[in-house]
Amino acid sequence: MRRLPRLCVAALVLLSAAYAAAGQAKSMSVNVKETQVRASPSFLGKVLGTLAYGDRVQVAEAQKGWAKVNAPAKGLAGWVSESALTAKKVVLSSGAGDADQRASSGEVALAGKGFNSQVEGENRKDASYDYADVDRMEAIVVSPEAIEAFVASGRLAVPGGAR
Amino acid sequence: MKSARLLAVFLAAALLPLPAAAFDFGKALKGAAEKASGLSDSDKQAIQQGAQAVAKSSEDITPEQEYYIGRAVAAKLLGARKPYDAAAATDYVNLLGVTLSLSSERPETFGGYHFLIVDSDEINAFAAPGGDILVTRGLLRCATSEETVAAILAHEISHVARQHGLKAIKQDRLTKAVIGVGSAAAQVLGPDDLADQTATFKDSVGDVTSTLVNSGYSRDQELEADRLALDTLRAAGYSPWALEDMLKVMQKRLKSGGLDFAKTHPDPRVRIAAIEKALKGSAPPAVSPEATAQRQARYEAALGNI
Numbered sequence: 415m416r417r418l419p420r421l422c423v424a425a426l427v428l429l430s431a432a433y434a435a436a437g438q439a440k441s442m443s444v445n446v447k448e449t450q451v452r453a454s455p456s457f458l459g460k461v462l463g464t465l466a467y468g469d470r471v472q473v474a475e476a477q478k479g480w481a482k483v484n485a486p487a488k489g490l491a492g493w494v495s496e497s498a499l500t501a502k503k504v505v506l507s508s509g510a511g512d513a514d515q516r517a518s519s520g521e522v523a524l525a526g527k528g529f530n531s532q533v534e535g536e537n538r539k540d541a542s543y544d545y546a547d548v549d550r551m552e553a554i555v556v557s558p559e560a561i562e563a564f565v566a567s568g569r570l571a572v573p574g575g576a577r
Numbered sequence: 578m579k580s581a582r583l584l585a586v587f588l589a590a591a592l593l594p595l596p597a598a599a600f601d602f603g604k605a606l607k608g609a610a611e612k613a614s615g616l617s618d619s620d621k622q623a624i625q626q627g628a629q630a631v632a633k634s635s636e637d638i639t640p641e642q643e644y645y646i647g648r649a650v651a652a653k654l655l656g657a658r659k660p661y662d663a664a665a666a667t668d669y670v671n672l673l674g675v676t677l678s679l680s681s682e683r684p685e686t687f688g689g690y691h692f693l694i695v696d697s698d699e700i701n702a703f704a705a706p707g708g709d710i711l712v713t714r715g716l717l718r719c720a721t722s723e724e725t726v727a728a729i730l731a732h733e734i735s736h737v738a739r740q741h742g743l744k745a746i747k748q749d750r751l752t753k754a755v756i757g758v759g760s761a762a763a764q765v766l767g768p769d770d771l772a773d774q775t776a777t778f779k780d781s782v783g784d785v786t787s788t789l790v791n792s793g794y795s796r797d798q799e800l801e802a803d804r805l806a807l808d809t810l811r812a813a814g815y816s817p818w819a820l821e822d823m824l825k826v827m828q829k830r831l832k833s834g835g836l837d838f839a840k841t842h843p844d845p846r847v848r849i850a851a852i853e854k855a856l857k858g859s860a861p862p863a864v865s866p867e868a869t870a871q872r873q874a875r876y877e878a879a880l881g882n883i
């Protein structure tokens with residue numbers, strides 16, 4: 415009988431290790447050029463750092479479109495929008511990031527071949543495409559501060575609310 | 578004995594909620610084996626065949642490929658159209674659009690959302706894959722307030738979120754694009770492969786632009802974009818009824834048989850009926866008079882003379 419508590423403790427330790435492993439089992443990749451890791455699950459949350467396309471993260475929990483992640487390679491932990499993550503592995507066309515360089519046969523990887531910057535470079539030679547206007551358009555950056563002020567003065571909402 | 582049974586029950590109960598996918602030993606072992614052995618040529622062949630088998634839909638297009646296709650679609654559209662050169666208007670549309678996108682199904686895309694006003698009296702808008710969105714002056718002139726502009730942008734953002742543009746790309750091009758050409762390990766395309774891939778790229782871009790300009794999305798895709806736009810508007814703090822207000826103005830201004838929006842979109846009356854069904858007489862959100870005044874003032878300042 416006296417062994418029961420000790421056995422239970424041992425079982426608990428084992429189980430919590432199992433749960434921790436289960437919590438870390440969901441590995442995901444960043445599927446946007448760059449995404450912000452935030453202190454809270456909100457687009458107005460404090461930015462702790464940035465992850466790049468192909469970076470691997472461990473998802474600990476998820477809520478309302480946000481994932482709480484750990485990115486040991488970048489020394490970052492915090493919240494990332496789920497729209498910036500994929501369960502697929504990202505295979506980069508160039509050697510950057512900590513993504514795998516090749517697809518394994520067991521999973522569909524997001525390979526960086528096909529339509530890439532090299533193909534765009536070739537396509538730019540075609541005068542019927544106006545890339546200059548597109549570059550100008552994409553150069554417009556809307557700052558988090560501008561969004562916050564816009565939302566506040568118009569009494570609008572941002573998912574997750576204010577910081 | 579009793580304690581052993583207790584322990585067994587305790588363990589069984591505790592193990593029950595453990596997610597089934599928590600320990601995929603098979604996968605882990607396979608991954609480890611692959612890392613240890615590297616890839617043989619037959620493995621590579623298997624990968625190619627595997628890729629061919631799954632490269633069936635637009636969902637296999639990577640976010641990076643979507644980005645390059647979207648840029649090219651926007652570039653092609655802008656090759657035949659002139660941007661409206663007014664910084665205040667452009668900045669306002671971008672601020673409003675990006676704020677709305679945060680309340681959409683897909684707040685982040687590879688290259689983000691960007692908005693450009695096209696200097697044209699035509700009533701039209703084009704959502705290129707990945708988030709490059711073009712809106713004509715003619716369409717913005719149909720709006721009378723910030724929330725009616727928001728309704729236009731929310732509809733276009735929804736096309737991007739659901740990747741309607743990519744779905745216009747023909748099957749055989751997708752297969753080539755997803756698999757790529759040459760060996761799996763090739764990082765840089767040789768001249769022949771590059772020419773081949775660029776040709777497929779142009780064809781894919783052509784599929785999307787001709788859908789945007791000539792044939793239009795399917796009626797189902799348009800109604801889906803409207804439904805999502807209602808959710809986005811509501812979540813962002815705007816009245817979803819703004820979309821109906823917008824369509825009522827457009828219904829008056831669109832010439833049937835016209836060469837713009839009327840050609841590529843379902844009859845506004847069909848869309849209005851679907852919106853009324855979806856909203857079922859729900860009341861618009863209460864907005865304080867100060868907030869309404871603020872919204873109207875900034876709308877007038879940026880787009881009052883569009």
